[in-house]
Amino acid sequence: MRRLRVGLVGAGLVGQAAHAFYLWQDRERFDLVALADPSPSVRTAMGARYNIAELHAGLDDLLACELDAVVIAAPDPLHPALAAASLAAGLHVLCEKPLSLTVSGCDRIAAARDRSGRVLQVAYMKRYDPAYRSALDLLPERVEDIKLISVEVNDPDHEPFVAHLPITAADDVPAALRDRTRAQHAAQLQEAAGGALDEAGARALGGGFLSALVHDVAVVHGMLAHLGCELPASADQGALFDQGRGVQLAFALPGGGRVAMTYLNLHGVPDYHERITIFCTDRIVELEFPSPYLRHLPTRLRVRRRGGGQALEVQEHRVSHEDAFREQLRAFHAAATGQAPVLTTAEQARRDIELLTSAFRQAVA
Numbered sequence: 001m002r003r004l005r006v007g008l009v010g011a012g013l014v015g016q017a018a019h020a021f022y023l024w025q026d027r028e029r030f031d032l033v034a035l036a037d038p039s040p041s042v043r044t045a046m047g048a049r050y051n052i053a054e055l056h057a058g059l060d061d062l063l064a065c066e067l068d069a070v071v072i073a074a075p076d077p078l079h080p081a082l083a084a085a086s087l088a089a090g091l092h093v094l095c096e097k098p099l100s101l102t103v104s105g106c107d108r109i110a111a112a113r114d115r116s117g118r119v120l121q122v123a124y125m126k127r128y129d130p131a132y133r134s135a136l137d138l139l140p141e142r143v144e145d146i147k148l149i150s151v152e153v154n155d156p157d158h159e160p161f162v163a164h165l166p167i168t169a170a171d172d173v174p175a176a177l178r179d180r181t182r183a184q185h186a187a188q189l190q191e192a193a194g195g196a197l198d199e200a201g202a203r204a205l206g207g208g209f210l211s212a213l214v215h216d217v218a219v220v221h222g223m224l225a226h227l228g229c230e231l232p233a234s235a236d237q238g239a240l241f242d243q244g245r246g247v248q249l250a251f252a253l254p255g256g257g258r259v260a261m262t263y264l265n266l267h268g269v270p271d272y273h274e275r276i277t278i279f280c281t282d283r284i285v286e287l288e289f290p291s292p293y294l295r296h297l298p299t300r301l302r303v304r305r306r307g308g309g310q311a312l313e314v315q316e317h318r319v320s321h322e323d324a325f326r327e328q329l330r331a332f333h334a335a336a337t338g339q340a341p342v343l344t345t346a347e348q349a350r351r352d353i354e355l356l357t358s359a360f361r362q363a364v365a
């Protein structure tokens, strides 16, 4: 198997809790040789933890290393510039979600990918989750037989789910860079919103919609693609509540059914909850995802349908203890070495961002 020399761009929460660990662990496929992160303490800690030789503050120095690929886990507003520069340097890119906060950012990345001929994979890890992959086979054949897809997410603070992991805080990023990133974040949200945002609006758009529900939209997008249907470009309902800590969206399915999603951020209850229920004419298929930071904890997949007589038959499918993040990296390796097509593309991400943005615009209309 060809080993890819990889650089990690940004090693904060998800970079440390997931990407660095899985890259380091999967030594058959990857050699984690470089890190770019502006935090000196993150660089020092990661260099020692994973024996990374090339430690740099920014992308330019990282690109001077001999690499095949990068994994981008830097803050959202930096994705377009970092991904486009990495592709232009001839590297394959696995980029965290949201691919970009704006549709124009997605287009910029897709154009850079097309010029480079390299692989660009969006890090929608749930699309690589073994339980999600199995759920596809349990769906009805026709979208007309899906009446409702209901998504419910409570995403409280992440601390209880990562306290057991070695995580070094990036609390010494130079202030000027931090301020610039904040300003870019605000400007990109404003572009996505099509106008000025208040605090609740910025929290809802940048948090609940584009950072959190983007996962669930991507999952539903994958299910629809599996059934040969497109994800619509716009939602027909959007709402925000609890000062933007909660958001909702809804849209029609091609066959007459509906999709309804609710996200909330209950600080008081450290119970991660992410449930996707597909109500069909003859079955109910349900996925329950654990906190993404918990390793080897399977996503729960259950199917309920009529048994004999009046009985309800409930089947639980314990598919695998493999982690979605690891499967995602394996798929990235396969795509980058020409063995498989990219499953989660920039084009899909663009459509997801369009839909989410439209829901936000309706919420504040």
Ligand SMILES: NC(=O)c1ccc[n+]([C@@H]2O[C@H](COP(=O)([O-])OP(=O)(O)OC[C@H]3O[C@@H](n4cnc5c(N)ncnc54)[C@H](O)[C@@H]3O)[C@@H](O)[C@H]2O)c1
Pocket: 009, 010, 011, 012, 013, 014, 015, 036, 037, 038, 039, 042, 057, 058, 059, 072, 073, 074, 075, 076, 078, 096, 097, 098, 123, 125, 170, 173, 181, 211, 292
């Ligand atoms: N897939 C998931 O489940 C998941 C979970 C959390 C976050 N994310 C996504 O991953 C990305 C990172 O999120 P996070 O929660 O780890 O953020 P974070 O703020 O904890 O970490 C960001 C890291 O990037 C570094 N950084 C800042 N500017 C940089 C630059 N110019 N170049 C390189 N590194 C830079 C910071 O120093 C920090 O170490 C975001 O896009 C987020 O939406 C995905």
